[in-house]
Amino acid sequence: xxxxxxxxDSSQVSHRLRNVQQIHATHGAFVALLENxxxxxxxxxxxxxxxxxxxxxxxxQELAASMDSFAAVLATGAVISWGKEAMKVDIP
Numbered sequence: 397x398x399x400x401x402x403x404x405d406s407s408q409v410s411h412r413l414r415n416v417q418q419i420h421a422t423h424g425a426f427v428a429l430l431e432n433x434x435x436x437x438x439x440x441x442x443x444x445x446x447x448x449x450x451x452x453x454x455x456x457q458e459l460a461a462s463m464d465s466f467a468a469v470l471a472t473g474a475v476i477s478w479g480k481e482a483m484k485v486d487i488p
Contacts, residue, residue: 416428417429420459422444425479427447427459433455434456454468457471
């Protein structure tokens with residue numbers, strides 16, 4: 397339910413939403429952390445609804461969300477972020 401542009405429609409990724417451990421949201425997108433450490437995103441790409449390709453194979457341990465962006469702690473201890481470009485920062 398809700399506005400599909402803001403992430404209310406997860407039908408494109410619903411087949412991947414199995415063994416979900418956490419879900420977080422910005423005001424326009426969602427991210428789910430799966431049991432295997434991968435993440436699934438949906439919603440407005442500008443607000444975090446599209447994971448950058450270079451992050452797709454990274455193993456995530458923890459997620460956090462702000463109004464416009466997501467951040468993740470990786471298995472390596474590094475922190476990555478994606479979403480609104482002005483809010484993006486990566487910490488090795």
